[in-house]
Amino acid sequence: MPVTSSGERLADTGPALRTGSLGTADIAFFVVSAAAPLTVMAGVAPLAVLLGGIGAPVGYLLAGVTLTVFAVGFTAMSRHVRGGGAFYAYITRGLGRGAGMGAALLALVGYNGMEIGVYGLLGTATQDTVHALTGTGIPWLPVSLAGLLLIGYGGYRSIDFGAKLLGVLLVAETGILVLLAAGVLIEGGAHGLSLASFAPEHVFVPGLAVVLAFAFAAFTGFESTVIYRREARDPARTVPRATYAAVGFLGLFYAFVVWIAIQAYGDAEVVAAAGGDPAGLFFAAITTYVGAWAADLMHVLIVTSVLASLLAFHNAINRYGLALAEEGVLPKALARVHPRHGSPYVAGLAQSVLGAIVVLAFAAAGADPYGQLLLWVNTPGMLGLMALQLLAAVAVPLYFRRIRHQEGVLRTLVAPLVAAVLLTAALGLVVTHLAEFTGASTTVNTVLAALVPAVFLAGLLLARRLRRRRPDVYQRFAAEPAADADAG
Incomplete structure (x- = not known):
């Protein structure tokens, strides 16, 4: 919805997003699907175990605690900031329009990086699945381009269509991991169940820094709950609940599943197993404890997990583009909403075209779809979103200093400052361990x-x-509607 220079909302002049479409579970599905739990566990967790040892589950718990602390101030501010700009709107209210404009560009680059790079993963994951099931090979590029079309269609449809689809896919991908867990627990693991993973001597080891870096990366995108505020039912309640539900579920589920994988092999054997075949760690475990059919199913569900992540990020990007177009920063055409589906379909089309250009450029250059398209495009996206979390944490206390409110000091000052310190440390860990993520040169x-x-x-120069x-x-830009002032 357009705004005047005074911050007041203008009357609707055309189709708008579907308000009241999403409940707490719907928004949580978008956020958790973006994290792609099955892909993160089967594809990345073995490296965390290899480099951090059997204390790796605690790294995921520590990351979850840090982001829960961040969510305290973030959700408190979400009750007062009602615009559709998510991160950049929050940062603008606390740090000013210059920083907000920088955040807006960083959000566009970050979310696009997190999504477009994953088309490389879609291609390689599908290749692996087809080879595992049939023994034949297929080229990755047609798969990635077909994925672009499929995700573009999903974004074109209504937001509730996307929520239902993601709900089904998320239940499927988490279900296969629960099935693995059940098999391991019933059998008692390789040598009986052990809690050694949580002992300090196994947690506080040199590899903990690398585990924490992997763990924080596994939560990327959880804050996108606020992007759906305009489409949420009772957003003052729904958005905070979805945020806490998403980060709480991810932290506990990641830690539990990594612990299960350790039990499947045994405390003394799992690091060697991860080093011998990290990509096959989870597949071998589920074959042993459940059956070969479950390993085949896991291969298929990794592909659907990647598709779910792509759709979740695609929807988030479209709403950022819509908000910036409504503000006049991006072309006005991107603010068009579909009259029947209530979706920002033009912004979605633009995002799909951008994705196709990047994917085709990497293919034309002969780049590796995993080692270069995925990792090189994802990495700045991940760093950008972590930087935005840090800026948002700093913005919270500055914002609450300027308005009248009834929020407590714990939510408006203590938690945001603690989160800022922890997020600074997390960002530093990831930057100093980029080689473990990318496998690329220092340059x-x-x-x-x-x-x-x-x-x-x-963004500062643009402002x-x-x-x-x-x-x-x-x-x-990110003008404060009269309703926000009243809320203060």
Whole structure:
């Protein structure tokens, strides 16, 4: 919905997003699906065990606790900020329009990076699945392009269609991991169930830093709950509940599943097993404890897990594009909403075209779809979203200092400051361990990390340009509606 320079909302002039469409579970499905739990566990957790030892489950718990602390201030602010700009709106209210514009560009790059790179993973995951099931090979590029079309269609349809689809896919991918857990628990693991993973001598080891870096990356995108505020039922309650539900579920589920994988092999044997065949760790475990048919099913569900993640990020990107188009920062055409589906379909089409360009460019260059398309495009996206979390944590106490409110000091000051310190440490861990993520050279990793401050600086320069040449757009950027002021 357009806004005036004073921050007041104008009357609707065309189709709008479907308000009241999403409940707590629907929003949580979007967020948890974006994290792709099955893909994270089967594809990344074995590396966490290999590098961090049997204390790896605690790394996921620590990451979950940190992001829960962040959510305390973040959700408190969500009750007062009613716009559709999510991160950039929050950062603007606390740190000003310049920082908000930098955050807006960083959010676009971050979410696009997290989504577009995954088309490389879709191609390789499908290749692996087809080879595992039939013994034949297929090219990755047609699979990735077909995925682009499928995800574009999902974003074109209504948001409740996407929520229902993601709900089904999420239940399926978590269900196969629960099936593995049941098999391991019933059999008592390789040598009986052990809690050694939670003993301090196994947690506080040199590899803990790497485990924490992997763990924080596994939560990327959980904060996107606020993006769906305009489509949520009773957003003041629904959005915070969905945020806590998503981060709580991910933290506990990740830790539990990694512990289960350790029990499947035994405390003394699992690191060697992860080193021998990290990609096959979970498949071998489920074959042993459940059956070969379950391993085949897991292969298929990894593909659907990737598709669910793509659709969740695609929907988030579309709503960022819609909000920025309504503000006048992006072309006005991107603000069009489908008259029947209530979806930001033009923004979705633009995002799909961008994805196709990037995928085809990497293919034309002969790049590896996993080692380069996925990891090189995902990495700046992941770093960008972590930087936005940090900026949002800093913005919370500054925002509450300026408004009248009835929130407690724990939510508005203590928790955000603690979260800022913890997120700074987390971001530092990830940056200093980029080589473990990308497998690339120091030069490549430096460029990937440098993209984040470069994009933020570009946003600052854009804000300066708009303030001088288009002051009306600058003034209404993330403008505070009258309802927000009243809420304070």
